[in-house]
Amino acid sequence: MSLKLDNIDQVVNGQHHLTSVNLSLEPGSFNVLLGRTGAGKTSLMRLMAGLDKPTTGKIIMNGADVTGISVQKRNVSMVYQQFINYSNLTVRENIASPLRLAKTSEAEINKRVMETADMLRITEFLHRYPLELSGGQQQRTAMARALVKDASLILFDEPLVNLDYKLREELRFELRELFKARNAIAVYATTEPNEALALGGTTTLLHEGQVIQSGPSAAVYREPVDVHAADLFSEPPINLIPGDVTDNEVTFDESVHFPLHQDLKSLTPGGYKFGIRPSHIGLVPSNDDDLEMSMTVELAEISGSETFLHVKNSHFNLVMQLSGVHAYRSDATIDIYLPVHKLFVFNLDGKMIQSPTRLIRG
């Protein structure tokens, strides 16, 4: 089955929650909605589920207009950020409940519940009540209930936020595996770029109620259409530096100069914003023409296997992503190297002009 959103607007109390959203989701696809809190992810999912009606626009499932059809008749399922289960029913009955409502035979219910519970590894808790379980097990129960009924559209609204990161890693992996064999459309909302990348599939970027970009996750990551897209799809956020281009030189924030090299030759003189990914800035030069800058360390955030270094000088703040564990005292002074060949270039309106992987032909 396919799902198409046709020019959707959602206005609540005079506030635009969604503006002219057009989206087309293919059968069997895994779609990530990436955006900050309040970007409209939840609003959009609620429309897809049929919990809300759009102010204008149409929702088309399998070619049929379902805009006004109630949620009970849509064959969708949804998993929320909070652990939502029926606390008065056992885990078994929780999972069985959508099947019972669909008047499935008892034998079939038993079989499907066992299969799904097995898949999500909660078989041993079937006779318990949800509130007696740990957070991870509760969320597995909610997922099992969503997966058991063969819905044609499955919505996940930041389902892993409230879990430990190791559990998150495991569940994310399982989820991707679970969907390999399905023909349902999965929609997964998240605020975390890494989650979007790890889940693969396609990513749709939402910003202030509008779709700013949509496509295969890795492609969207590498070719952001504008500053917002680049910023959204980068954790830690992409570094943005204002700069001026003259005939033969680039000046960063009136303080750092470097010659206009081959990749940037086609830029017309004027003001630009330059973007550089945190992972591309290094502690050792990667190229002869790397920009060397002396910076002060603000904080070294260490995530077990990598280090996020927040550094600054009198002109700008940068974040670097280093692999491995590097401890620095705050206020230490270090030299960093910025590869000028890996710059993203945006015009002053924020539109991307070129990326390191796609140079504009001069």
Add this chain to the structure above:
Amino acid sequence: MMNYSKRKVAGLSLYVMFLLVPIYWLLNMSFKHKEEVLSGLTLWPSNFTFDNYITIFTDPSWYMGYVNSLIYVALNMAITLTVALPAAYAFSRYKFVGDKHLFFWLLTNRMAPPAVFLLPFFQLYSSVGLFDTHLAVALSHCLFSVPLAVWILEGFMSGVPREIDETAFIDGYSFQRFFIRIFLPMIRSGIGVTAFFSFLFSWVELLLARTLTATEAKPIGAVMTRTISAEGIDWGLLAAAGVLTIIPGILVIWLVRNHVAKGFALGRV
């Protein structure tokens, strides 16, 4: 000096004695013969008797008083919960025209002294032919129990995330089925406490109950005045009648005991 927790136990024991000694005295009195009551003060019945209770249980004009009271209290609880549950759901889940005003107006009714409604109720129920029926008393008590019930239930329902409702609809539950099978069990503490309060205010109220009834639905409170006669008051009989009014209350507390601690916070702490 006693330590802190011993002082607590001592204090609580004193208070419990203050609560129970008068009740004990009533119980004591109810097992005494008329003669023993009048012959002077005794700490326990020297001549233990069930006569007073037997009188009550064998005389329909006595025991029907209990039956009548229980009927209108039960009716009141049923009506209160039936109308208050959907209303509280609406207040906890939706915004609608006039919602805040309506909610506030409901609560102001709880503030009305029953005495104010005495005469108009009497006329109203007489004119619709409900005078001296259980329904009249139950309905009149609803004026006080419904606002409180809506308010208490709204607090509990707001504590249940709206996502539960949505998940149920997504799973295919109809509204009615969801409400009865999923939602009500989730707020059972709230329902227990609401029932408790409805019982409480209806069971203890006498002014309206007495005014709106004559013979058919006469409450036990009104029947009890029969113990006062020309020869004075039959203390033993009065005490036995009193003891019997305490029993339904104890049963109700027993039923809701597990919800009291959580429920009395009224979903608002």
Add this chain to the structure above:
Amino acid sequence: MSKVENNKAWWLVLPVFLLVAFSAIIPLMTVVNYSVQDIFDADHAVFVGVEWYREVLLNERLQESLVRQFIFSFTVLAIEIPLGIAVALMMPTKGPMASVSLIVVAIPLLIPGNVVGTIWKIFGRADVGLLGWGLNQLGIDYNYAANPLDAWVTVVIMDVWHWTPLVALLCYSGLRAIPDAFYQAAAIDRASKWAVFRYIQLPRLKSVLVIGILLRFMDSFMIYSEPFVLTGGGPGSSTTFLSQTLTKMAIGQFDLGPAAAFSLIYFLIVLLVSWLFFTTISEMDKDK
């Protein structure tokens, strides 16, 4: 998550609305109607404007009863609220005694007002009551039927006996809802027992206390059965409160006009005091 706008929700509140409208609006309109007319019989009535209101407001018996009512309500609140908090603090929170003490404390709540009156009527008598007999044995001349002060004190004790449990149960639930971390933080901050009460328990009890105070104010302001059963409002009119005065006026003497005017004034006083109390409390929460 915010509430959804949906006017169909009116269907859900409609039964409540109709029921309360039937029991409140129609009778209230009758009351308003009576309060501005002089009714002779079913067909003859004269519009008298605010005449009844003037009469009621100037009636000394009513004024006295109103003052008595206020003194009574404030007295019982002043006793029941602190006592209720104290009892809640003393009640055990764990173990089998927790539920036993809950049930025992709740018992008085479920006893009808007239039976409460009866209990204390018996308990306080010098001939057959333990309290009356005991006090007289101690040389205290106690007789609620003859001495207005004794009657007054008995009614207050009776109300305290009957209704303190409500405050205690509300506070008990409120206390149970305080997370342990608060007590731990206070211990680390070296707070005294008093400081724990003043800065952790009391603020967290605020919402239940507001409910408790409102309920107790409204209900004590409507007290009827207890003093009626004990002494019939006497001796003299020392324990005659507003409800009894009104009942006497409306049903006893059938003075419909004045009774109606009185009813409305009565109702407005309760509303006004509750509103004042509520606004003051809400004001206290705001930053200056």
Add this chain to the structure above:
Amino acid sequence: MAEIQLKSLAHSYEKSPSGAHDYALREMNHIWDQGGAYALLGPSGCGKSTLLNIISGLLTPSEGEVLFDGVVVNHLPPQKRNIAQVFQFPVIYDSMTVFDNLAFPLRNMKIAEAKVTTKVHEIAEILELHPVLHKKAKNLSADEKQKVSMGRGLVRDDVSAILFDEPLTVIDPQLKWKLRRKLKQIHEQFSITMIYVTHDQLEASTFAEKIAVMYGGQIVQFGTPRELFENPNHTFVGYFIGSPGMNLIEVETTATGVRFDGIDIELSDARNEMLGNIPSTNIKVGIRPEFVHVWNKPTDGAYECDVQHVEDLGTYKILTLKLGEKIIKARLDEDHAVPQQKAYISFPEQWLKIYVDEYLIGEDLV
């Protein structure tokens, strides 16, 4: 100022524990030096909260001793231990202003009001709470509330240790790193022992100089973030630290090294000799995905394996490979070419760890 020492400490919630499984904390000996920044890291249920409560005095250990500066404090209540604690959910005195909240511990100690005012202002300055000093504490945002509860510990001169119990749980993701920086600053500014309990490796490694990783009621490793990454002392540390965690493979010993699923891995003579003397059959080798070498084409000493999945995470890629019947994860840099279908991998011996009965051995032999 405190050095915190645990001596044969163990705790069971049972009255008469019958075996190891009845213990929430198994016997441990441990020292936290005065003035250090430490983290207790572990998944839920590992015993870290129990340990925290024992240190703060909310719980009395059933066995062993807790010493502050050499003095046994087992039976001292929290208020006598000169510690402060920041809880998971902000604990503030709702009805008071921020100022009064900060002043509260000082006033409880009957300190002169003038001193209280100076001290509160000093701390408010450091925590950047000045703008809200006279607001009611209940109207603050979550991060401000957490700062206030931290401030209540910092105002006291006698506080020698601050314990943090997952303090950032309720903080907005965007504000988290700011609060982390604040915490670090404060640690550098005050010479106070700080112990930070969390399940999040980022928070633990960012804050702490040394991390105690807890698992099954035990501290399985106490080391710097770098040591935990490069030399995990226990298989759990290998799994728990890093994303994805360490590849761990059950093996049996052979004359030249170890073997699994018919695949032989050669080891140095010294290691082989060591393994030869070990009676246990629970032997695993571990290697972090970051250290697995990957080639596109057959290479000397490399094992051929199937590429099952490639996860493109932008700045790097995670390869899921199948070697024998085992799944191996490898991490590739952004610029590294991605092998199709078949990949060839090798395990540099310096990064190949050997675990016997789950613990790392023979590191000195590499």
